[in-house]
Amino acid sequence: MVTQVTGLEPGLYLYQPEQHALEKILAGDFRTALAEGSLDQQAIQRAPATLLYTVVYERLIERYGDRGIERYAYIEVGHSAQNVLLQAQALGLGAVPIGAFTDHELKELLQLPTENEPRYLIPVGVIE
Known part of the structure; x- marks a missing residue:
């Protein structure tokens, strides 16, 4: 989700790894609502960009079996974060x-989408 990023309109974007590109999914500034849904985390309210990590468990199970949930989902989110x-x-x-x-x-x-399970948020911005 971005709100104050040069070259991007405020909204929710999905990263498309094959094209190394962002695809806009929703337009708008969701900081206040996102902060409220995140136990009033003020870093989210103030950040010009927040990364949201989601996991699609079915995709991992297809590739790795049940181990995909227990191990790989959280390892991959952690490494990327x-x-x-x-x-x-x-x-x-x-x-x-x-x-x-x-x-x-x-x-x-x-x-x-129902299959996307949110697992991590990372607000990013200039340190004040």
Whole structure:
């Protein structure tokens, strides 16, 4: 989700890895509602961009069996989040991982497909 990012209109974007591109899914500024659904995390309210990690368990089960849920889903989310945090630091940006949110509120607010389960939020922005 972006609100104040040069070259992008406010909204929710889906990363398309095959094209290394962002696809706009929803237009608008969702910071207040997203912060409220995240136990009033002020970093989300203030951040110009927030990354949302979701997991599609069925996809992992098809590829790895039940081990996909127990192991790979959380490992992959953690590895990716760590890379985002390291890159933010290298760029002089603030970023914080947040796991405190209400899953169904986020899914409803952002109109996520039913198979996408939210697992992590990372607000990113300039440190004030």
